[in-house]
Amino acid sequence: xxxxxxxxxCHMRERRDARYxxxxxxxxxxxxRRRPVRRALVVGSFLxxxxxxxxxxxxxxxxxxxLAVGLLFVAGVALLNVTMRAQWPDxxxxxxxxxxxDAAYRSSYRVVAAVTALGLxxxxxxxQTRSGFTLEPHHLRALLLAFVGLTFMMPxxxxxxxxxxx
Amino acid sequence: MxxxxxxxxxxxxxxxxxxxxxxxxxVADAVGVHYQTIGYLERGEYxxxxxxxxxxxxxxxxxxxxxxxxxxxxxxSATVYERRDVRT
Numbered sequence: 001x002x003x004x005x006x007x008x009x010c011h012m013r014e015r016r017d018a019r020y021x022x023x024x025x026x027x028x029x030x031x032x033r034r035r036p037v038r039r040a041l042v043v044g045s046f047l048x049x050x051x052x053x054x055x056x057x058x059x060x061x062x063x064x065x066x067l068a069v070g071l072l073f074v075a076g077v078a079l080l081n082v083t084m085r086a087q088w089p090d091x092x093x094x095x096x097x098x099x100x101x102d103a104a105y106r107s108s109y110r111v112v113a114a115v116t117a118l119g120l121x122x123x124x125x126x127x128q129t130r131s132g133f134t135l136e137p138h139h140l141r142a143l144l145l146a147f148v149g150l151t152f153m154m155p156x157x158x159x160x161x162x163x164x165x166x
Numbered sequence: 167m168x169x170x171x172x173x174x175x176x177x178x179x180x181x182x183x184x185x186x187x188x189x190x191x192x193v194a195d196a197v198g199v200h201y202q203t204i205g206y207l208e209r210g211e212y213x214x215x216x217x218x219x220x221x222x223x224x225x226x227x228x229x230x231x232x233x234x235x236x237x238x239x240x241x242x243s244a245t246v247y248e249r250r251d252v253r254t
Contacts, residue, residue, distance in 0.1 A: 094199035096212050165202050 032078060038160040041079050045157065048072040049149045057142035072149070079156050100163065101155075108154035116147055173213075176235045180208040181242050182226055197221040 031037055052068035090098055123143065126133055183193055183204075190208075194201040197218065206212035207222075214222070214234070223230040 094203050095215050095218060096203045096206060097200060165205075 032081060035164065038079075041075060042157045042161050045072065045075040045079055045153060048075055049146070049153065052149070053142050053146045056138060056145055059136070059138045076153060076156075079153070079160055100159070104155045104158040104162070107158050111158075112147075112150050112154055115150060119143065119146060173236060174210060175213040176210065176237065176239045177207060178233055178239055178242060179204070179222065182228070182233060183208075186226070193222070193225065196225045 032041070048068060048071050052065065052072055055065045055068055088101070093101060120143075123135070123139075127135060179193075183190070189201075190204040191201040194204050198221070199218065203212065207214055219230055219234050223233055226233060
C-alpha cells in the first residue's frame with residue numbers, strides 16, 4: 001500500500017499554504033508590475049515564440065534556436081513573476097481572484113483553439129496546394145513548439161494584459 | 167419580468183472602513199481575501215458572494231443591508247440626520 005498518512009498530507013498542505021501565503025504578500029518587482037511593462041513583456045514573449053517557431057520551421061542552426069528558446073524562457077519567467085496567480089490553486093486565491101483566473105483560462109482556451117485550428121488548416125492547405133512540399137520532422141517540431149508555447153503562455157499573458165492591478 | 171444583465175451591488179464599505187480607521191489589508195485579513203479585492207468591492211467593480219458579504223457584515227458587526235444594497239445608497243450623513251429629524 002502506497003497511501004500517505006492523513007497527518008503527512010495535512011503537514012504537506014500546511015507547508016504549501018504557508019508558501020502561497022508568503023508569495024501572496026511578497027513584494028514583486030515594481031517595474032514589472034506596471035501595466036505598460038507587462039504588456040510589452042507579453043508582446044515580447046509572443047514575438048520570441050514566433051521567432052523560435054519560424055527558426056525551427058526553417059530548420060535553422062541549433063544555436064539560433066537555443067538562443068530564441070532561452071530568451072523566451074527568460075521572458076516567460078519574468079511574466080510568471082508578475083502574474084504568478086495564473087498557476088495557483090483555488091485554495092491560494094480568494095473568490096475574485098479565482099473568477100479572474102478562470103476568465104483568463106476561458107479566453108486562453110478560445111485563443112489557443114482558434115490559433116491551433118488556423119495553424120493546422122494552413123499547414124494542410126499548403127501541403128495540398130504546393131507541390132513538392134513534404135512535412136518534415138522539423139515542421140512537426142515547430143508546430144509542437146507553437147502549440148505547447150501558446151498553451152503554457154496564454155493564461156499568464158491574458159492576466160498580464162488585462163488586469164489593472166497585479 | 168425584466169432582469170438587469172449585470173446587477174450592481176452598492177456598498178458603504180469604504181465609509182465604514184474609514185470611520186473605524188481600518189486599512190484595506192486589515193479588513194482583507196479579517197475576512198480572508200486579498201487586499202486588492204477590498205478595493206474592487208469599494209469601487210463597485212466586483213460584487214461579493216453572499217458568504218463574503220456575510221463575513222464582512224460579521225466583521226463590522228452590522229446587518230448586511232447596512233453595508234451592501236441593490237439600490238444606490240444614500241450618504242451616511244443624510245441617513246443619520248433624517249433619523250434625528252424623525253426623533254425630534
